[in-house]
Amino acid sequence: MRSTALPLLLAAMLGCAGCGLRPMYAGGGSGQVATSLSAVQVAAIPEKNGWLMRNALVDRLGGEPSAAQYRLDVELDDDLSGLGIRGDSAVTRERRTLRARYQLVDLKSGLVVLDATAGSDAGIDVVSSEYATVAAENSAQERLTTVVADQIVSRLGLFMSHPRR
Template sequence: MKRAAFLLALAALSTGCGLRPVYGGGTSGATATFLSSVAVQPIAGGRTGWLMRAALADRLGETEGNERYRLEVEVDDDLTGFGIRGDTAVTRERRTIRARYRLVDNATGQVVLDATAGSDAGIDVVSSDVATLAAEQTAAERLTQVVADQIVGRLSLYANRTPVR
């Protein structure tokens, strides 16, 4: 009896916690509508910039003609060797991708969100140059996906916390 009363009281308290789903309403919800109104600008940075733009465009589901906001992104891709052996050969590398992004309201030109995202990965340097290069490229592909997820997650929170104008 006491246990049932405790669970009932706990259930009553949890309903007033104020949590609500970010993607409530599915594809017609406020967050999804907001994300589809963001146009990703071209991103400098060669292959990494191209990968980042493709990942963001895929996640945002941008549509032509419905661009209330524009997303400006600057990508920094760094590959650093460490784990140096006695003969000065590098045995391990770290690839780091950082992105500074700004969400700009097209109507006013005002920057409404300015933030950064980033991730890194370790890469073993092996005797085969081809294998090492493939590992570096795979790391770049994976890291751009991770950083794009971080950016879209932050944009979703912004959309969820900002009243619709």
């Protein structure tokens, strides 16, 4: 069994060598993707969700750029709806959904070079303590913000990894 595993492993490695795959973040902090992402300025986003999202994006993009080449405009849609309803019409479960439409604008030309969406949702148990329910809603809001920010930055990285869009 061992004698057949080594040749198969070598064949697989040789097959991958010519497939054209390359790491997105090749070169680390000085690579093409990292330097392009660090040149993205995140525009202000209104309300608490916007503040959370902007901070998460700025953190993931490497901070505020000194010389921005792009501006990221984000519009958020946050929805909280009741799912589980008891016989007395009391909600027992909620669903929080966060969707983001974002546009990457080239500051030199003013053109939108990327227009996309990202989103996620979370379930929340509604308990007898109103404080606990509000805390769970806020926690879900913070979690969803980080998930959606990760999706946006991943998509931006993929966009930046191609030589010319």
